[in-house]
Each structure stands twice: as C-alpha cells, then as structure tokens.
Amino acid sequence: MSRRSLALVAAAAAILVFVPAALAARVHVRVEGKTQTIFGSTEPTLNVKANALDALDSASLAGEFFYHITTTSFGPYVDQIGRYPAGGSNGWIFKVNGVVPPVGADQVTVKDGDTVLWYWATFSGPAGPLTLEVETSIVRGKRCFFATGRNDAGRASRVRNVVFTLSGRRVSSATGVTCTRLGRYAVRVAKAGTVRSRVYSGR
Numbered sequence: 346m347s348r349r350s351l352a353l354v355a356a357a358a359a360i361l362v363f364v365p366a367a368l369a370a371r372v373h374v375r376v377e378g379k380t381q382t383i384f385g386s387t388e389p390t391l392n393v394k395a396n397a398l399d400a401l402d403s404a405s406l407a408g409e410f411f412y413h414i415t416t417t418s419f420g421p422y423v424d425q426i427g428r429y430p431a432g433g434s435n436g437w438i439f440k441v442n443g444v445v446p447p448v449g450a451d452q453v454t455v456k457d458g459d460t461v462l463w464y465w466a467t468f469s470g471p472a473g474p475l476t477l478e479v480e481t482s483i484v485r486g487k488r489c490f491f492a493t494g495r496n497d498a499g500r501a502s503r504v505r506n507v508v509f510t511l512s513g514r515r516v517s518s519a520t521g522v523t524c525t526r527l528g529r530y531a532v533r534v535a536k537a538g539t540v541r542s543r544v545y546s547g548r
Contacts, residue, residue, distance in 0.1 A: 368394075368395070369392045369393060369394055369395075370392075370393050370395075370455050370456050370457050370459065371390050371391070371392060371393075371457045371458070372390065372391060372392075372393040372400055372403075372455050372456075372457070372458075372459050372460070372461055373385075373388040373389070373390055373391075373458075373459070373460040373461070374388065374389065374390075374391050374393070374400045374401075374403060374404045374460075374461050374462075374463075375388045375404075375460075375461075375462050375463070375543055376401070376404050376408070376410070376426060376462075376463045376464070377462065377463070377464040377465065377540050377541060378426065378427050378429065378464075378465055379427075379429050379465040382541070383408065383410050383426060383427050384404045384405075384407065384408035384410060385404060385408070385543075386533070386543060386544045387543060387544045387546060388460060388543045389407075391403040391404060391407060393455055393461070395454060395455070396450060396451050396452065396453050396454050396455060397439050397441055397446070397450040397451075397453040397455060397461050398414075398421060398423070398449075398450035398451045399455075400450075400455060400461040400463075401423065401426075401439075401450070401461075401463050404463075410426070410427055411425070411426070411427060412425060412426045412427075413425040413426075413430075419449065420449040420451055420452070421449065421450070421451050422449075423437045423439075423450065423463070424436075424437070425437070426463065426465075429465060434467055434468045434469070435465065435466070435467050435468075436465075436466060436468075437463060437464070437465060437466070438463075438464065438466050438473055439461060439462060439463045439464070440461070440462045440464075440476060440495075440497075440499075441453055441455065441459060441460070441461055441462075442459055442460055442499070443460070443462075443476070443495045443499040443501075444497070444498060444499035445473065445497040445498075462476060462540075464476065464540045465540075466540070467538075472496060472497050473497055474538055474539050474540055475494030475495060475496060475502075475504065475539045475540070476494065476495050476539070476540040476542075477492060477493065477494050477504060477507070477534050477535065477536065477539050477540060477541060477542040478492075478493045478494070478495065478501070478534075478542050478543075479491070479492065479493075479509075479532050479533060479534050479542050479543075479545040480493050481532075481545065481547075483527070484524060486527070487524040487525060487526060487527065488524065488525055488526070488527050488528065488530070488548070489522060489523070489524040489525075490509060490511070490522070490523050490524075490530075490532050490534070490545075491503065491521060491522050492504040492505075492507040492509070492518070492521040492522070492534045492536070492542075494539060503521050504521050504534075504536060504539070505518075505519060505520060505521045506518075506519055506521070506536065507521050507534050507535065507536045508534065508535050508536065509523050509532060509533070509534050510532065510533050510534075510535070511523070511525065511530050511531075511532050512530050512531050512532070513531075527548070528548065529546075529547065529548050530545075530546070530547070530548075531544050531545070531546045532544070532545045532546075533545065
C-alpha cells in the first residue's frame with residue numbers, strides 16, 4: 346500500500362473515531378430508585394451518545410452504579426438498576442421530556458436540552474406512577490411552590506397530600522402548595538405511589 350493510501354486510511358479512521366463524539370448530545374439525566382435517588386437529583390447535563398439507553402449508560406459511568414440489560418425479541422430491556430431487579434408488577438421505565446415513548450430506549454434519539462428520567466415503577470393498572478415536578482411563582486410577596494404530577498402521556502395535574510422538602514425542612518401540604526418568604530431554596534416534593542421530583546434550586 347502506498348504512503349498516500351496509508352494516509353487516506355488513517356484520515357478515514359480518525360473521522361470514524363471523532364464523529365460519535367461530535368454527534369453526542371448534551372442531555373439532562375436523572376435516575377430515581379425504589380427508595381432513593383440513584384443519580385442526578387438536580388438533573389445534571391451529560392454527554393449522551395445517541396439515545397435514551399445511552400443516557401442511562403452515561404449516568405452509570407458518572408455515578409458508578411450498576412445496571413443490567415437483557416436482550417429480548419423486542420430489543421434490549423433494562424431489567425435492573427442498582428440493587429433492584431424488575432419482577433412481577435415492578436420494573437424500570439423511562440421518560441423523555443416527561444413522556445413515556447411507545448418504543449424501546451434504544452430507539453429514542455435524544456438531542457441537546459432533552460431530559461431523560463429513568464425510574465422504578467410499580468404498576469397497579471395499565472399506566473405507570475405519576476412523576477412529580479416542582480413549579481414555583483411569587484404570590485402576594487411570597488415564594489410559592491406547587492406539586493405537579495405528569496402521567497405517561499406527559500399531561501400535568503396538581504397533586505395533593507404531598508411532602509415538600511425545603512432546604513432540608515419537611516413541610517406536609519394537603520393542597521399541594523406551600524408558600525414561604527422570598528429567598529433561595531433547594532426544593533423537592535414526594536408522595537407515596539409516585540416518583541419523587543428532581544431538586545429545584547433557585548430563588
């Protein structure tokens with residue numbers, strides 16, 4: 346092979362090496378376990394190669410936690426994250442931008458700014474548990490936080506009888522709303538039978 350041919354082969358190999366990195370997306374990733382957050386309580390941004398399954402892999406590398414994939418006739422299936430394997434009516438599912446996609450995680454391409462949430466779910470019917478979010482606004486000179494839940498289709502609704510954690514202080518709320526003086530807070534909300542929210546941090 347000539348020197349020119351060797352140079353062309355080397356250049357082509359370099360392109361193959363660098364293209365995947367160039368195509369990587371910057372994605373917010375969080376993994377919520379059965380009893381606690383496994384990774385990314387604030388939904389940090391990670392470099393994700395291509396899809397929602399890659400997002401889990403990136404989180405696993407960043408957080409040094411275990412996950413396992415089983416190959417099925419429908420494609421790869423995540424049957425364990427952390428200490429808990431799927432079984433019966435329990436298992437691991439994911440949302441992209443608040444919605445459960447109708448296809449496997451390896452088929453859902455992600456792009457810059459997307460949010461991928463993997464979480465432990467217990468199914469009592471055809472739908473999975475609500476995933477909680479914290480919304481905030483200023484009402485009559487106070488900072489108010491609202492508990493919102495999203496269903497599998499991403500539709501949001503107010504959630505009542507929740508527990509907020511405001512900078513380490515637990516506050517129960519029958520209405521799903523709590524208000525306090527203006528300031529900077531780290532806030533999350535939880536309720537039995539739902540998936541806890543990310544940590545909202547800000548004023």
